[in-house]
Amino acid sequence: MRVLLRNPSREIEITGRRRVHALLNELGLNRESHLVIRNGTLVPGDGELSDDDVIEIRPVISGGC
Amino acid sequence: MTNVGSKCRVCKAPAIIDLPRHNANFCADHFLELCRRQVVKAIDHFGMFEPDDKILVAVSGGKDSLAVWDLLLELGYRADGLYIGLGIGEYSEVSAGYAQRFAAERGLHLIEIKLRDDFGYDIPTAARATRRVPCSACGLTKRHLFDQAAIDGGYTALVTGHNLDDEAAVLLGNTMRWEIGYLARQLPVLPARNGFPKKVKPLVRLTERETAAWCVVRGIDYLVDECPMAAGNRHLGHKDTLNSIEAQSPGSKAAFYLNFLERMAPLLAAHSAEEREALQTCTRCGAPSAGEVCAFCRLVETASAHDPVPVELVMRGKGGR
Numbered sequence: 001m002r003v004l005l006r007n008p009s010r011e012i013e014i015t016g017r018r019r020v021h022a023l024l025n026e027l028g029l030n031r032e033s034h035l036v037i038r039n040g041t042l043v044p045g046d047g048e049l050s051d052d053d054v055i056e057i058r059p060v061i062s063g064g065c
Numbered sequence: 066m067t068n069v070g071s072k073c074r075v076c077k078a079p080a081i082i083d084l085p086r087h088n089a090n091f092c093a094d095h096f097l098e099l100c101r102r103q104v105v106k107a108i109d110h111f112g113m114f115e116p117d118d119k120i121l122v123a124v125s126g127g128k129d130s131l132a133v134w135d136l137l138l139e140l141g142y143r144a145d146g147l148y149i150g151l152g153i154g155e156y157s158e159v160s161a162g163y164a165q166r167f168a169a170e171r172g173l174h175l176i177e178i179k180l181r182d183d184f185g186y187d188i189p190t191a192a193r194a195t196r197r198v199p200c201s202a203c204g205l206t207k208r209h210l211f212d213q214a215a216i217d218g219g220y221t222a223l224v225t226g227h228n229l230d231d232e233a234a235v236l237l238g239n240t241m242r243w244e245i246g247y248l249a250r251q252l253p254v255l256p257a258r259n260g261f262p263k264k265v266k267p268l269v270r271l272t273e274r275e276t277a278a279w280c281v282v283r284g285i286d287y288l289v290d291e292c293p294m295a296a297g298n299r300h301l302g303h304k305d306t307l308n309s310i311e312a313q314s315p316g317s318k319a320a321f322y323l324n325f326l327e328r329m330a331p332l333l334a335a336h337s338a339e340e341r342e343a344l345q346t347c348t349r350c351g352a353p354s355a356g357e358v359c360a361f362c363r364l365v366e367t368a369s370a371h372d373p374v375p376v377e378l379v380m381r382g383k384g385g386r
Contacts, residue, residue, distance in 0.1 A: 007291050019070075032085075032308040035277055042281055044090055045083040046070035060277035061230070061304050062127055063200075063295030 001053040003027075021045040024057070033061045082278050085315035093282045100279050103270040104136050111253045113265045114222060120144040121220035121262075123211050124175065126163030126288045129226030132276040133268050134167070135285060137224065144224065147214050149207060150179035152187020154376035156293055163288045176218070178210055185369030188294065189379040194371035195364055199294035199379060202364065209352065209361035215262035227266040230273045233322040234303035249337035252330060259344065260353040272318065293380055 003012050003023075014023065020036045020043050036043045037056045049055060071080040073092035080090030084099075091099060108114055120137060124130040124146040137144045148164040151157050161177070168175035181187050186194070191202035215223040232251065239247045257263040268276060280287050295301065310317045346352070347359035354360070 006289055009290075030305075030308050030312055031083075032272070032274060032311045033304070035082075035274065035281065037281060040281075042081040042093075042278055044071045044080045048070075058277065058281075058289055059291075060128070060274045061291075061301065061308075062129065062273060063291055063298050063301045 001049055001051055001055060004054070004056040006057070006059055015051065017048060017050050019045070020047045020049060023049060027057070029057065034059055081282070084275070086272070086311070086319060088315070096278065097282060100271060100275060101136065101140065103275075104133075104267050105140065107253060107267055107270045108140075113254050113267060114142065118142070118222045118263075119220045120222045120224055120265075121176075121211075121215045121218060122146050122224045123207070123226070124148050124164045124167075125226070126160035126167075127226070128277045128280045128285075128287045128289075129228050129231075129268060129273065131163070131167050131226075131285050131287050132279045132283075133224060133226045134173075135283060136279070137267065138171070138173075145174040145176065145218075145220070147176045147178070147211065149210055150177065150181070151203060151206070152179075152181045153189065153292060153294055156290070156376070159290075160288045163286060166286065176214060178214065180206065181373075184365050186365065186371070187373065189376040190371050190374040191364055191368035192294075192379050193374040194368045197364075198298070200298050200300070202368075203294070205360055205364060209359070212261055212352065213350075216260065221257070221263060222265050223262045224265050224267060226268055226276070228268040228271050228273045228276050229318055229322060230304055230307070231300075232266070232269050233307050233318040234300055236322055236325055237303045237307060238299060245333065245336055248329070249333035251325075253326070260346070260351065269322070270319075293376065 001014050003014055005012065021031055024031050024034060031045060035058045036047070037058055038049070038053055043049070043055070071083060071090035072078065073080050073095050074089040075095040076092060078092040081093050082096050083090045114120070120142055122130060122134045122137065122144050124134060126148070134144060134146055146164065146168055148161060150161055164175060188199055188203045188206065191197070191206065192199040195202060211223055236251060239251065253266045253269045255261070255264040307318050344353045344355060347354040347362055348357050349362040350359060352359050352361065
């Protein structure tokens with residue numbers, strides 16, 4: 001699957017099906033600070049991702065105070 | 066491929082989000098309902114608004130400010146927006162576009178202030194000229210201009226998009242240094258007083274994952290990229306720390322902040338009142354001030370006299386704090 005990451009924007013390729021929380025763990029990303037979006041729709045932690053998916057992993061943490 | 070697992074806690078339809086702190090998953094409709102309920106609960110519990118309040122929302126083009134503007138309008142409040150062009154290179158130009166499009170598409174009134182045009186400086190220049198960290202120069206500028214715009218425009222409430230993560234991170238920082246004065250003022254509503262408008266934070270019961278999800282579900286296009294000057298700041302470090310705790314123990318952030326409000330803030334109220342009494346009026350702009358001339362007027366004087374500094378130059382010399 002194609003995975004779009006932000007800050008900085010980049011794209012990586014991941015092979016094989018997995019659930020969202022497994023993918024986040026694999027990439028070392030905390031699920032509390034990220035959303036996973038497929039075709040404009042949110043995918044929950046136990047949502048399954050397949051090889052032909054294009055997904056965005058969007059960070060949600062803002063630094064302003 | 067479909068989501069074979071989780072179902073909405075309310076209607077059993079396929080879920081679009083898991084919220085470990087509520088130990089539940091939600092479909093789009095019931096997630097939005099949960100967010101509305103949390104905001105209404107905050108508004109009611111903390112007495113945030115009067116029915117006839119004229120609201121000004123401080124808007125950055127990011128998820129929180131657009132979400133809170135959207136939520137307040139949905140709940141039936143009258144609210145205009147205020148955007149401040151901070152002059153942080155391309156980032157500010159792009160963020161202005163998000164705020165302007167949100168307002169234009171909904172027929173909303175957006176007030177715009179441009180620091181460089183209206184006050185003769187920008188944040189990178191202010192940071193360099195005053196030797197402040199950029200977030201400090203930015204925070205000081207925004208607080209002053211938000212207050213001034215609200216007072217000048219006859220608004221009775223100034224709303225910011227501070228969420229649960231923001232408040233918990235600030236609370237952690239203030240607690241670690243036992244900043245009693247700051248702790249005493251860290252409230253979701255600060256009443257109007259001597260030159261300050263009422264300040265309200267309706268999103269304090271929503272995490273930033275939830276405000277971002279609100280925007281995605283509602284189709285609100287917002288600026289996802291982080292401010293280039295905020296990277297590596299202490300506030301982000303505190304958020305990371307709290308999210309690590311949250312991952313191990315869901316609900317910790319809410320307990321930390323909301324229990325502070327319930328159990329600790331009342332004990333600090335007397336200290337907050339003492340601080341208010343100590344303020345005088347700035348001889349230049351008339352704003353409440355700790356000294357003869359307020360910090361904003363001093364910043365304007367120094368920064369506007371300095372040659373413009375490109376954002377890249379300040380970032381190169383920043384390296385976190």
